[in-house]
Amino acid sequence: xxxxxxxxxxxxxxxxxxxxxxxxxxxxxxxxxxxxxxxxxxxxxxxxxxxxxxxxxxxxxxxxxxxxxxxxxxxxxxxxxxxxxxxxxxxxxxxxxxxxxxxxxxxxxxxxxxxxxxxxxxxxxxxxxxxxxxxxxxxxxxxxxxxxxxxxxxxxxxxxxxxxxxxxxxxxxxxxxxxxxx
Numbered sequence: 001x002x003x004x005x006x007x008x009x010x011x012x013x014x015x016x017x018x019x020x021x022x023x024x025x026x027x028x029x030x031x032x033x034x035x036x037x038x039x040x041x042x043x044x045x046x047x048x049x050x051x052x053x054x055x056x057x058x059x060x061x062x063x064x065x066x067x068x069x070x071x072x073x074x075x076x077x078x079x080x081x082x083x084x085x086x087x088x089x090x091x092x093x094x095x096x097x098x099x100x101x102x103x104x105x106x107x108x109x110x111x112x113x114x115x116x117x118x119x120x121x122x123x124x125x126x127x128x129x130x131x132x133x134x135x136x137x138x139x140x141x142x143x144x145x146x147x148x149x150x151x152x153x154x155x156x157x158x159x160x161x162x163x164x165x166x167x168x169x170x171x172x173x174x175x176x177x178x179x180x181x182x
Contacts, residue, residue, distance in 0.1 A: 037150065040094045044146045047091040047103055048139070051110055054082040055135070058113055062123035075118035084110070102138070102145035109135040124173050133166040133174070140165035 057078040061071060079085065084107070091103055112131040121127040140157075148154050163169040
């Protein structure tokens with residue numbers, strides 16, 4: 001019996017099996033990573049959409065100034081109607097630390113807008129704009145954070161021809177002077 005042939009055959013078989021196992025492991029890891037990235041992308045979009053829907057509802061309350069509606073109750077209801085809290089919980093499960101921090105800052109500023117609208121402040125009031133513009137800044141910071149993570153690309157206000165993310169330089173109300181309580 002030729003021991004060299006036997007050793008070569010066993011070694012070749014071991015190398016082939018090891019390569020197959022390693023390739024399968026790497027493929028599975030890549031698929032899992034891609035699945036996690038897809039889940040994060042989906043929840044990041046779902047979260048900013050829910051926050052945006054809530055903001056639109058709050059802005060509508062501030063614009064309507066309906067005397068038959070309690071603004072505090074309507075502003076609190078806007079959070080529930082848009083399911084922001086539920087989406088936020090799913091967001092925190094999948095988000096990276098950086099995006100979670102940016103998302104929480106955006107949510108905190110949305111809550112500031114909600115509290116101001118709850119006092120009855122109109123959409124042209126200084127109080128509303130003092131909460132709205134920092135909210136807008138946090139929305140853009142969130143977008144930048146998500147893009148940095150998912151696409152390793154970012155942009156700046158200058159990419160859009162703007163001075164800052166908060167929009168004060170583009171706000172016709174802020175540029176023209178705010179009204180006291182409307």
